Amino acid sequence: MDFKELINARRSVNFFDSARGVPENLLREMVAMASQAPSSFNLQPWSLIVVKDPERKKRLQKLAWDQPKVSEAPVILIVLADRDAWQSGHPFVERNFQEMIRAGMMTEEQRDWFKNARESLYGYSDDARQAFANKNSGFFTMGLMLAAKSLGLETHPMDGFDLEGVRREFSIPENYWVPLLLAVGYFKDTESLAPPKWRKTYDEIVVNFK
Ligand SMILES: Cc1cc2nc3c(=O)[nH]c(=O)nc-3n(C[C@H](O)[C@H](O)[C@H](O)COP(=O)(O)O)c2cc1C
Numbered sequence: 001m002d003f004k005e006l007i008n009a010r011r012s013v014n015f016f017d018s019a020r021g022v023p024e025n026l027l028r029e030m031v032a033m034a035s036q037a038p039s040s041f042n043l044q045p046w047s048l049i050v051v052k053d054p055e056r057k058k059r060l061q062k063l064a065w066d067q068p069k070v071s072e073a074p075v076i077l078i079v080l081a082d083r084d085a086w087q088s089g090h091p092f093v094e095r096n097f098q099e100m101i102r103a104g105m106m107t108e109e110q111r112d113w114f115k116n117a118r119e120s121l122y123g124y125s126d127d128a129r130q131a132f133a134n135k136n137s138g139f140f141t142m143g144l145m146l147a148a149k150s151l152g153l154e155t156h157p158m159d160g161f162d163l164e165g166v167r168r169e170f171s172i173p174e175n176y177w178v179p180l181l182l183a184v185g186y187f188k189d190t191e192s193l194a195p196p197k198w199r200k201t202y203d204e205i206v207v208n209f210k
Contacts, residue, residue, distance in 0.1 A: 034143030045085030064161035073183035081137035
């Protein structure tokens with residue numbers, strides 16, 4: 001499948017084959033592919049909770065508008081976006097800085113420059129901190145869906161869930177926002193796929209304000 005076919009074929013499927021699990025190697029490959037997503041300063045502020053256990057999925061379903069796909073899909077990924085993954089002292093921020101030094105892209109003397117750059121972009125308000133989490137995790141999540149499709153898997157993104165309920169149930173720390181739940185699995189081929197949804201055209205997407 002070339003990229004054009006892939007992007008046109010991806011759908012949010014409602015029916016998953018509960019009897020067909022996602023092989024661990026495919027799940028790992030899917031996440032590795034998605035991790036190629038771009039991110040601000042390559043800070044990669046995303047994490048995943050992988051939910052496969054039927055009891056945990058049932059509890060999650062109750063917190064997600066009781067959507068049946070939450071327990072029918074063999075895997076639910078709780079996508080996490082770290083609102084603090086730009087701050088000094090964060091382990092991945094430090095790792096990132098060391099990797100850039102190792103790659104010859106920065107020097108130890110640029111530590112303060114890097115800190116100021118991050119703080120000026122993300123440290124001035126809660127909205128800026130939240131936007132940092134939103135935009136980067138969105139690219140990652142789109143990558144998860146396309147990677148899944150390329151591996152023969154189907155997905156369904158969901159934001160119909162009780163964020164604070166999910167936070168409590170899975171003990172998710174406050175610095176993480178939860179952009180989405182992502183159901184992953186194989187299509188239940190006794191069901192039929194709904195027709196593709198309408199999309200805005202180029203002329204509807206392009207705007208001018210002057
Ligand atoms: C951020 C986001 C949240 C969504 N939340 C839900 C949801 O809670 N339940 C649901 O059935 N579909 C949900 N969807 C799926 C959309 O309805 C679907 O992507 C859209 O109708 C286009 O269909 P397609 O993905 O099959 O092309 C969500 C999609 C996105 C991107």
